[in-house]
Amino acid sequence: MIDEAALLESKTLRGSVLERTDVLDRVKALSLLPDHMHVTTAMVATYFEVAETVINNLLSRHRQELESNGLRVLRGPELQEFKELNLSPYRDGYPQPRSSLALWSRRAVLNVAMLLRDSDVARQVRTYLLDMEYLARARPVDTPAAGTPHALDDRIDQRITHILGRTVVPMFNALIETSGEHRQELISLREDVQRIERQLCGHETRITELERTRGPRQYTGIMASIDAMNWREFEHHVAVLLRRDGCTGVTVHGGPGDRGVDVTAHTADGRSVVAQCKSFAPYRPVWSGELQKFLGASLVQHTADVALFVATTSFTPDARAIAETYGVTLVDRSHLEKWSAGVPLTALQHA
Known part of the structure; x- marks a missing residue:
């Protein structure tokens, strides 16, 4: 299973989950420019609730990775054309760039969430992303349709938890009672198994809560316009x-x-x-x-x-x-x- 530390450090792992851009709106509405495809650097900073300089510094350090995921910097005629097509009718709602404009795709914004260490919003996105990724990996290939009997009980994490609690831990208890030489090793292994069992239970609770609360926010786009x-x-x-x-x-x-x-x-x-x-x-x-x-x-x-x-x-x-x-x-x-x-x-x- 991918963990948060690995996600922050590994470009390969980040690339493996970049298609899940829907998690951005699950955590907080991501407002888009009138082209319905991009956001500005200021809007990225607003989404993650950090200073714009933080996003610019991140861009400088990871420019190649971000550009591979949709970041573009417009200048000259290309910038002028974009302004005329997308920003000119919205002079009161969006900042009008002068010499250049960085445009961030949703993939690039999700990429930022996997690079920003000191943003609570970025942490929430990573948590949601990892939970949903785990849920996708944990489902059996032949998943029962929603609403069928025992559909939720067929999740792999629940079945593993059941096996650990009803079979593996009792087996360790019996071995510990009859073993002398390896008693401490068995106790240590039993504690590891019990810790994994608790983590799986907690993970299942988080996934259930995420599924219960998923859905679009009601007021998409309003604050981005006000922030501008x-x-x-x-x-x-x-x-x-x-x-x-x-x-x-x-x-x-x-x-x-x-x-x-x-x-x-x-x-x-x-x-x-x-x-x-x-x-x-x-x-x-x-x-x-x-x-x-x-x-x-x-x-x-x-x-x-x-x-x-x-x-x-x-x-x-x-x-x-x-x-x-x-x-x-x-x-x-x-x-x-x-x-x-x-x-x-x-x-x-x-x-």
């Missing part, structure tokens, strides 16, 4: 969402002289709203100090009825504690994705 926005575009995006949820008098104030808030509005039932908008990289959370600064602006200067802190990332536990104490509504990355997809924000509904 600059800070001003993001503020106007939040303003659009406020208007969609029935707010009136929506005004964007971001920039110098904004008095600590970016957008002001009134809900449909007349309550005043102030919003702070932070377009941060997903790996950079909002800290408590930034919440404290917003408190002074929203509750003291503006005496707002509804204080919204909208961010493209997460909030630290201290920041969440402050928000809960003083009644600030936090819209983190997951809530922003749902809000942008059309789910109304509860804080803006009738009190």
Whole structure:
């Protein structure tokens, strides 16, 4: 069985599983460019929740391998043609490259998951990949159809577990009782067999859970578009969402002289709203100090009825504690994705 360490070290083993690009969407939605085939370096970094420089460094070290799996760098006329065909209609949603553009295929992105050591998302992809690979290898050639009696019990790992627990371990117990000279060796072997039995049981549990939860995410592509926005575009995006949820008098104030808030509005039932908008990289959370600064602006200067802190990332536990104490509504990355997809924000509904 392939293990994670071997996958990180062996180019040959990585190549043997690169067809399983579907695991990327099982772990987290991979948004594609309008050509429905590629992603940019920034989008790869967003997917794995690392800095863009980390992906660029990886590209430098493993360029030949990545190019063999679909990485392309466009320049000159080829870049211009790609921009005209794919990016020109989406100027507000995608960054417009200047001199060059790296395009990553799904195979190349999966390749990155098998090279990135310090990304939680990459680890999840590797775990899912290895589990599904094991499941494929473990199934008998003549696999019963789904729904037939004992179909799941025909998995090889379950049968091995049964044999180990009901036959091999009792055999070792009997040998240990009657052996003198090789007693310690037999005990050690029995412990190894029992450890393998436990690992197989745990593996089966993980595979069952993966099969139970598999399926596409509901909001594919939304956050990739938001991540490509600059800070001003993001503020106007939040303003659009406020208007969609029935707010009136929506005004964007971001920039110098904004008095600590970016957008002001009134809900449909007349309550005043102030919003702070932070377009941060997903790996950079909002800290408590930034919440404290917003408190002074929203509750003291503006005496707002509804204080919204909208961010493209997460909030630290201290920041969440402050928000809960003083009644600030936090819209983190997951809530922003749902809000942008059309789910109304509860804080803006009738009190």
